Amino acid sequence: MTLSADRVEIPADPRAQYELSLTEHWGDGVPLLPATDDAIDALLAASPYPADHVLCVLPPCNGVATVELIAINAAMAGVEPAAFGVAIAALEAVSEPEWNPFGLTTTTSSVFPMLIVNGPSRDDLGIDYRASCMGGAAGRGTMTIGRAVSLCLRNIGGQRAGETTKSVFGQPARLGFCIGEWEERSPWPSLAERRGFRADQDVVTVHGGKGTFPMADIHNDDPRDLLYLIAKSIAYPLANMYLGNPENGEVVVAINPMWAERFGRAFPSVDRLQEFLRDNAWQPIELWPEGNAAMLRSRGRVDAGGRVHLVERPDQIVPIVCGGLGSLHAIALPSFGESHMQSRAVLANPATQER
Amino acid sequence: MSADTVMVRRPTAKPAGEVSVPSFVLERPITGLTIGIRADRAWRSWQLISEIWSEYLRRDGAETIAVETGAQMGRPGSDDRKQIEELASITDCAIVGLGTCGSCTTFTIKDAVTVEDHEKPVVAIVCEEFIVHGRNVATHLGHGALKILVLPYPLEALPADELRAIADDYYPQVLALLGATA
Numbered sequence: 001m002t003l004s005a006d007r008v009e010i011p012a013d014p015r016a017q018y019e020l021s022l023t024e025h026w027g028d029g030v031p032l033l034p035a036t037d038d039a040i041d042a043l044l045a046a047s048p049y050p051a052d053h054v055l056c057v058l059p060p061c062n063g064v065a066t067v068e069l070i071a072i073n074a075a076m077a078g079v080e081p082a083a084f085g086v087a088i089a090a091l092e093a094v095s096e097p098e099w100n101p102f103g104l105t106t107t108t109s110s111v112f113p114m115l116i117v118n119g120p121s122r123d124d125l126g127i128d129y130r131a132s133c134m135g136g137a138a139g140r141g142t143m144t145i146g147r148a149v150s151l152c153l154r155n156i157g158g159q160r161a162g163e164t165t166k167s168v169f170g171q172p173a174r175l176g177f178c179i180g181e182w183e184e185r186s187p188w189p190s191l192a193e194r195r196g197f198r199a200d201q202d203v204v205t206v207h208g209g210k211g212t213f214p215m216a217d218i219h220n221d222d223p224r225d226l227l228y229l230i231a232k233s234i235a236y237p238l239a240n241m242y243l244g245n246p247e248n249g250e251v252v253v254a255i256n257p258m259w260a261e262r263f264g265r266a267f268p269s270v271d272r273l274q275e276f277l278r279d280n281a282w283q284p285i286e287l288w289p290e291g292n293a294a295m296l297r298s299r300g301r302v303d304a305g306g307r308v309h310l311v312e313r314p315d316q317i318v319p320i321v322c323g324g325l326g327s328l329h330a331i332a333l334p335s336f337g338e339s340h341m342q343s344r345a346v347l348a349n350p351a352t353q354e355r
Numbered sequence: 356m357s358a359d360t361v362m363v364r365r366p367t368a369k370p371a372g373e374v375s376v377p378s379f380v381l382e383r384p385i386t387g388l389t390i391g392i393r394a395d396r397a398w399r400s401w402q403l404i405s406e407i408w409s410e411y412l413r414r415d416g417a418e419t420i421a422v423e424t425g426a427q428m429g430r431p432g433s434d435d436r437k438q439i440e441e442l443a444s445i446t447d448c449a450i451v452g453l454g455t456c457g458s459c460t461t462f463t464i465k466d467a468v469t470v471e472d473h474e475k476p477v478v479a480i481v482c483e484e485f486i487v488h489g490r491n492v493a494t495h496l497g498h499g500a501l502k503i504l505v506l507p508y509p510l511e512a513l514p515a516d517e518l519r520a521i522a523d524d525y526y527p528q529v530l531a532l533l534g535a536t537a
């Protein structure tokens with residue numbers, strides 16, 4: 001395959017590639033693998049698109065993301081060829097205007113693409129959805145795909161801390177965040193199915209998530225009580241969704257399989273579960289000091305009962321099932337607000353498709 | 356390449372913006388002109404400063420049309436961008452603010468670019484902390500010559516009398532960047 005990116009000769013010592021990534025600002029501070037032609041070719045052979053195909057333009061610097069450049073960054077991250085399509089699909093999702101890529105890559109917020117993978121290839125690709133899936137499980141897909149997306153934003157999009165991205169704190173997910181859903185333990189259709197895909201499709205959904213917001217309980221056995229507390233917890237008064245438009249953005253709520261089983265008995269329909277969460281995700285206007293309260297009132301956020309709902313619609317609170325069987329915990333992935341999650345089916349090269 | 360070396364490929368793309376469109380200036384007094392002002396629901400400081408400037412512009416013989424934005428995407432964002440498009444088409448020039456966070460600077464610049472795309476003078480208002488980012492965005496959108504007025508930072512949490520003083524101090528500069536003559 002003919003590649004067009006500049007070639008750079010470096011010492012074979014693996015530390016040399018790492019040093020180069022630091023001096024050239026190609027990396028995220030973690031050691032990288034060398035993007036050799038062999039590694040890049042292997043990825044391109046699995047790509048649904050040719051090397052010179054322009055997949056998208058990535059902000060903040062509007063760099064042109066050819067499939068070749070994406071493959072170079074994926075090779076550095078250690079993405080295996082079978083997983084390259086997930087990275088491609090994720091970048092397609094990130095570049096959708098309704099994901100608000102320009103806003104999310106430049107904001108002072110910590111927000112970053114959080115990838116949620118559904119479909120039959122989760123295990124083959126090493127995408128974590130069981131114990132410690134959000135950090136520590138060490139699945140190859142989880143640890144490399146999210147990082148490839150992050151490197152593409154850095155190296156193709158030009159995202160640089162303090163310069164082109166004004167994120168005040170950043171977050172650990174800026175090294176990459178990619179989890180699966182434990183579909184087999186979910187009492188509801190998978191996230192991808194709810195978003196119009198088939199169960200036999202590999203699908204990646206990209207959420208603009210501000211971080212991981214932990215919740216825990218050991219005292220309550222009533223599923224409705226527990227869901228009520230989850231709803232109240234995600235409606236925290238300084239949530240971004242109280243800053244902007246209530247109809248924009250989604251909050252993902254990651255539910256462990258044990259709680260999901262209980263919630264599923266109380267709410268066999270995920271739609272009813274989402275309605276319950278939405279209806280209880282509010283705080284009384286009296287909670288906010290007058291400065292904030294005045295702004296919420298002026299924007300019509302306060303209903304006749306003095307409630308300020310976190311979101312306008314039930315579908316903006318998005319449950320997924322994942323995590324270990326130790327129960328006791330849930331994690332919310334709070335929204336930036338001005339972003340709608342985007343989903344893409346993962347495509348493979350039809351000539352080499354094995355999955 | 357020797358056995359002691361390995362060839363790798365450069366992973367970076369060139370940033371966009373090598374070519375820049377020209378910016379525009381009034382080269383005339385503002386008397387009789389219609390001047391658009393883009394406010395932002397998020398920033399109380401800018402609401403006050405832009406209201407003061409609007410008052411001064413009217414005092415100096417111009418008409419002003421103010422629009423308020425507050426969204427970046429979805430239906431509200433689409434409505435906001437339509438408002439800006441309309442503002443750009445019906446005014447002679449515009450003042451667009453406020454860049455005092457990352458994404459709001461991005462959208463301040465994008466909305467100012469919309470006015471410049473109508474070949475009309477425009478000044479984007481950006482606070483000092485975000486000026487490098489603002490200039491980057493303008494450059495990468497192909498509008499590297501966009502006029503940007505830099506206001507002090509931070510503006511939020513300043514008392515109203517200090518904001519009024521800033522409005523007074525910077526009013527002549529915004530007129531100068533629009534290219535208004537006496």
